[in-house]
Each structure stands twice: as structure tokens, then as C-alpha cells.
Amino acid sequence: MIKAVYFHIPFCSHICHYCDFNKVFFKGQPVDEYLQAMEKEMKHTMEAFPTDQLDTLFVGGGTPTVLEMKQLDFFLNSIHKYFPFTVGEVEFTFEANPNELSKEKLRMLKEAGVNRLSFGVQTFNDELLQTIGRTHCEHDVIRTIEMAKEVGFTNISIDLMYGLPGQTLEQFRDTLEKAFSLDIQHISAYSLIVEPKTVFYNLMKKGKLLLPSQEEEAEMYEEAMKQMEMHGYQQYEISNYACPGFESRHNLTYWNNEEYYGIGAGAHSYVNGTRNVNAGPLKKYIQLIEQTHFPYIESHTLTLEEKMEEEMFLGLRKTEGVSKQQFAQKFHRSLHDVFAEPVATETQKGLLEETETHVRLTHRGKLLGNEVFQAFIGII
Ligand code: SF4
Structure with missing residues (x-):
């Protein structure tokens, strides 16, 4: 019985220089049409591959919180309509950007059963944030996390990155210290990987991207492992650290090699022994849902x-x-x-x-x- 579902909201208000996720600029996109197509995919998925009770739901992107209140409401209602889960018993995560959340949105998420927030913070160094193309600053992170706590969120995660252009070990130490001072439950720390079709990739090809050496990057990783342990965050996966009991149940589904649904453009799923990949471009995704009910462009049944x-x-x-x-x-x-x-x-x-x-x-x-x-x- 499948217990996990991933939803992909591929819209962003800006595009970060390192990002190769399936995403598009929010403005001018057929967002309502996309959300309706997602609702159809949810319906078809549950009809074809029903489950009794989910254990984890994860909404990622893109930036799910870029949706307007009405759109968010529609999307959350679709989830409740088609996926069986008991509020409070599941882990229900929403990814968010630190400068794109209002108290109203946070309240709406909480009322819909969302009980875990995952913020794309990356670094607390404002200059580095600009270098990597993020639009928030250190202050936004502190303010938004305070606001989330005021609304009642008690399971908060942040993503950090190391090995960023020009980043020093000292700067990364400072970022870790600031992360610990937030008093949150979960921290992910990933090294920068320069992927094709990103701004950074083009800069690298022109010899204009100055990255820390492999040794420096390894030092940052060692530093993360050491500091996390000192501050009570247990490393439970190569890049993930949690206070006891706050490990991401959703991500553990993947690492435990268990099956999961994947809804939305570019989402992956693993259902009945078959791994599927959904169409990434929005138009193609919407078209496939209309024509064939399922937006798969690749399906492979594992031996x-x-x-x-x-x-x-x-x-x-x-x-x-x-x-x-x-x-x-x-x-x-x-x-x-x-x-x-x-x-x-x-x-x-x-x-x-x-x-x-x-x-x-x-x-x-x-x-x-x-x-x-x-x-x-x-x-x-
Ligand atoms: S890193 Fe996140 S916020 Fe930045 S472009 Fe990619 S999906 Fe959007």
C-alpha cells in the first residue's frame, strides 16, 4: 500500500542561478488551468491505484507558496478531496521561500493540515544570496520563521548550501551558527552542483565562476557534520540532520526504496513496481492529462x-x-x-x-x- 505522495508546483517569482528543477516564471502562466489538471491527475491516480491511508504528503517546486490565496485554497481542497489522510497523523510538508509567505497563507496551510515547513534559505550571507540569484535576505528568514512559529508551526526545516562561488569556510561556519540560533527541528545541507542549463553552468563554461576547491568543499561538509552533532542535530542521511524524532518521513520513503505517488509537471512516481516520469512543460502536461488521463512520458517496470x-x-x-x-x-x-x-x-x-x-x-x-x-x- 502506497503511503507517500509528492506534488509539484513549478512556479517561481524569480529564477536562481544554480537551479535545474522543473520550474517557470509565475507571471503569465496558466496557473489555474495547471491546478485543474493536477486535480484531474489526483483523481485518475486514486481511481487507478487506490490507497487506504497516507503517511506523508510533500508539496515542492518551484515555489508552492507563490500561489495566490484563491489558488492555494483550490489546490489544498483538491488534495483533501482525493487523498485519504487524517490531519495530525500525517507529515504534511510545504516548501517555501523566506520572503513569500504572509500570516494569512501560513494560517491557511495550517488549517489544511500542513504541519511541516521547509524553507529554501541556502546561506545567511546577503552578498552570497545575491550571487546565487536569491531575492531574500537574512532578515527575511528570521522574520518568516518567527511568524511561522507564531502561527503554530513546530516542525520547521531549512535547506543550506555550501561550496558556493567565493564562499569561505568562515562564512559557512557563520551560516551554520545562524541556523542553530533559529531553534528549528531539521536542517539539510547540500553542496552546490553546477548543472547544465543554469546561469552558473554558462558562467563556468566561460571561466567566470570561481568555486571553492574540492578540499575546501570537503572541509565545509566535515564542518557541517561536526557542528550539527554538537548542536543536537543527528545526521540521518548524507545531507540531512534532525533533532530526534524530526527526521523527514517523506524523504525516508525514497531512501527506504518504498513506493510513492508523484503529481504534477515533471514529477516522478513509483507505483506497482513501475517508475514513471511526468511531462515537464506545462502545456504538454495539461495536454496529456486531457488525452490519456496520465501525463507519463517515461515508464519503466523494474526488474x-x-x-x-x-x-x-x-x-x-x-x-x-x-x-x-x-x-x-x-x-x-x-x-x-x-x-x-x-x-x-x-x-x-x-x-x-x-x-x-x-x-x-x-x-x-x-x-x-x-x-x-x-x-x-x-x-x-
Ligand atoms: S531554487 Fe527554488 S526558488 Fe530558486 S528557481 Fe529553483 S525552484 Fe525556484
Whole structure:
């Protein structure tokens, strides 16, 4: 039974220089038409693949909070109409930008059952915020989080980035300190990856993007791990840290290799053993919903081998690693039968280790995660 659903709202009021997500400028877009198409996708999805009770809902983007009050109301009503969940029992997350939330919007979200907010903060250095194309400043973050707390939100997460152009370790330390002073429950910290079709990619090609060295970036990661632990945030995934009990249940769905619905343009889903990708451009998405009920442009039914590989490279992202017992229960084979060779090789390199119950990354393995994940692909 599927317990998680992701909704994609692809609108932004500005475009950040590093962003390769599926998003468009909010102004001039057929937003109402898009929300109606999403409602149809919700309906068709629930009719074809029903579930009894959800455990997590996640609205991401884009910037979901860029929607106007009326649009937000329509969207939240659609969710309530088609997805079965009990307010208060689920984790219901909304992504937000720090300078795009009013008290009214926050109240509307709270009344609709949203109980977790995830803010795209990235850094508390105003100059760096400008460099990466964000329109908020440090003050906006502090004010908005205070406002969210006043409205009654008690589960707040922020995203940070390191390895930004010109960023120093000292600046990143300062950002971490400011993050801790917010007294929030969850922090994600990702390194900048320069993706094709972004402003940063074009600058890099012209030799105009000055990034910290790999060593400096690794130092920032080490610093994040150290400081988070000192401040009571447990690292439960390569880039994610939480106060006990506040781990993102939604993201754990992905890392536990469980199935989930994905609604909206460019959304991915994993349903009945098949991974689907929805059309990204809005017009194509709306058109496909009208014509075929489902906006899939790619569908792939996983083989048993692929499922086992995914169990490893997704599960190894978690600090606890991959459970040997769960692997055996899911696939009726022992993890060691299937992956004896990569486990031995990566352990020898000091990147993996085994406990009685799990196989997991070592501290050094966390720095070289992608190398370890590669070792589990295409070998069965
Ligand atoms: S990073 Fe977020 S706010 Fe910035 S353009 Fe991408 S989706 Fe929009």
C-alpha cells in the first residue's frame, strides 16, 4: 500500500542561478488551468491505484507558496478531496521561500493540515544570496520563521548550501551558527552542483565562476557534520540532520526504496513496481492529462535486480545504512549472497562497514558516497 505522495508546483517569482528543477516564471502562466489538471491527475491516480491511508504528503517546486490565496485554497481542497489522510497523523510538508509567505497563507496551510515547513534559505550571507540569484535576505528568514512559529508551526526545516562561488569556510561556519540560533527541528545541507542549463553552468563554461576547491568543499561538509552533532542535530542521511524524532518521513520513503505517488509537471512516481516520469512543460502536461488521463512520458517496470540495486544505493544514503533483515524480507535472498563482492571491496577501501544488522557508509564513505553507490550498479 502506497503511503507517500509528492506534488509539484513549478512556479517561481524569480529564477536562481544554480537551479535545474522543473520550474517557470509565475507571471503569465496558466496557473489555474495547471491546478485543474493536477486535480484531474489526483483523481485518475486514486481511481487507478487506490490507497487506504497516507503517511506523508510533500508539496515542492518551484515555489508552492507563490500561489495566490484563491489558488492555494483550490489546490489544498483538491488534495483533501482525493487523498485519504487524517490531519495530525500525517507529515504534511510545504516548501517555501523566506520572503513569500504572509500570516494569512501560513494560517491557511495550517488549517489544511500542513504541519511541516521547509524553507529554501541556502546561506545567511546577503552578498552570497545575491550571487546565487536569491531575492531574500537574512532578515527575511528570521522574520518568516518567527511568524511561522507564531502561527503554530513546530516542525520547521531549512535547506543550506555550501561550496558556493567565493564562499569561505568562515562564512559557512557563520551560516551554520545562524541556523542553530533559529531553534528549528531539521536542517539539510547540500553542496552546490553546477548543472547544465543554469546561469552558473554558462558562467563556468566561460571561466567566470570561481568555486571553492574540492578540499575546501570537503572541509565545509566535515564542518557541517561536526557542528550539527554538537548542536543536537543527528545526521540521518548524507545531507540531512534532525533533532530526534524530526527526521523527514517523506524523504525516508525514497531512501527506504518504498513506493510513492508523484503529481504534477515533471514529477516522478513509483507505483506497482513501475517508475514513471511526468511531462515537464506545462502545456504538454495539461495536454496529456486531457488525452490519456496520465501525463507519463517515461515508464519503466523494474526488474528484481534493479530493485535490489536501488535498495543498496538509496539505502546507503542513510546513516544507519541498509538493513540486512529488510533486504532478506523484501527479496528472499541475503544481501551477502547478492552483493558479496562490492561489500568486500568497498569495506577494504574503508568506505563501507558492517554492523550486526546493517551495511553502512563509514565517515570517509560519506565523503565519497557516489563512488560507493556506483559499485552496486550493473553487477548482478
Ligand atoms: S531554487 Fe527554488 S526558488 Fe530558486 S528557481 Fe529553483 S525552484 Fe525556484
